[in-house]
Amino acid sequence: MIEVVASMARGPVFLAGEVLECLITFTNPMSHLSTSASSEVLAWASAQIHCQFHASDSRVALPAQGTKQDVQAESDTVLIPSRGERGQCVLDTPPKILFCDLRLDPGESKTYSYSEVVPTDGPPSFRGQAVKYVYKLTIGCQRVNSPIKLLRVPFRVLVLHGMPEPPFPQDEEVAPSNPFLEEEEGSRRDTRPLERALDMLMITTSRRCPYMFNITNMRGKVAKFCIFKTVYRLGEDIIGTFNFSEGDIPCLQVQDVFEHVHQVWQTWWIHSKFEQNGETLLVLLLESFYPA
Known part of the structure; x- marks a missing residue:
């Protein structure tokens, strides 16, 4: 028996374009004092990233696809990362061989490092209904x-x-060579996608411009709602104002609800409640206005 443990030091969340690093440890847990202890041999090991897409059968009707063989023979050495998974594999990276012909004595363990750039052309992680x-x-x-x-x-x-994108992708070639800065420069390069993302988020969420929305019903105008920006960071307060002075109808109650709406292409509808769009939106619903 061989135990396999994978550890991501950075945590389980990555930006597209970042480098994913994982330490993979293979251990023979048998004690050398055991009478049945013996060396364990692995022929090979590899790793790769893949993205699995799954649609609810009761909500979405996907176009038919040709049948794919997902049977893996005992002697087959081809790695199919999505074998046994539900749905479709929409993205995968080339596999990387970690080792070939590894022998582990009782109590021995070996650790291998896997790194891969998270593809930028894939969809974001999403768990919807x-x-x-x-x-x-x-x-x-x-x-x-x-x-x-x-x-x-x-x-x-x-x-x-x-x-x-970075303005000078070739800066590594023109940078002065200094062996004492190798580790520092390497760590700085790894954080560049995250730094650029944080800068972009700060710039985008700091823009302020009033957006006005008229709230009406069949009897006329109820109120005017003003929100000062439409892009927010997680944990940030959303501030808006209601102006009832210009309304034609008195309002007795206000209730605001945030809803995350996932919309599916119309050709894939099963129930008519889905709208024709392919985007994920965050909308503000203003409801429960009771005119006098």
Whole structure:
């Protein structure tokens, strides 16, 4: 028996374009004092990232696709990261070999480092009632003449559209060579996508411009609602004002509700309650106005 442990030092959330790093440890847990202890041999191990798409059968009707063989023979050495998963694999990275022909004595363990850039052309992680996009790091290993064993590590991916690229991608070539700064420069390069994302979020969420919305019903105008910006950070207070002085109808009660709406393309509808769009929106619903 061999134990496999995967650890992501950065945590389970990444931006698209960031480098995902994972330490993978293979251990032979048998004690060398045990009478049945023996060395364990793995033929190979590899790892890769894949994104799995799943749609609710009761809500979404996806176009038919050709049948795919998902059967893996015991002697097959081809890694299929989505084997046994529900839904469709919409994105996967090339597999990277961690080792070949690894022998572990009783009580011995070895750790390998896996790194891969999270693809920028994939969808963000999402768990809705109609559809789900789930990212996983799949680690596969196999003994000779034995089936492949898989370890799946889920993580989340955030996609920021419009994030600027670095102005000088070739700065590594023109930078002065200094062996004493190698580790510092390497760590600085790893944080660049995150720094650019934070800068973009700060700029976007700091823009203030009043947005006016007229609230009306069949009998006329009820009130005017003003919100000072439409993009917010998580945890930030949303401040708006209601102006009833210009209303034609008195209002007795105000209730505001935030709702996360996931909309599906009309051609994939099963129930008519879905609207024709393919975006995920955050909308503010103003309801329960009771005119006198």
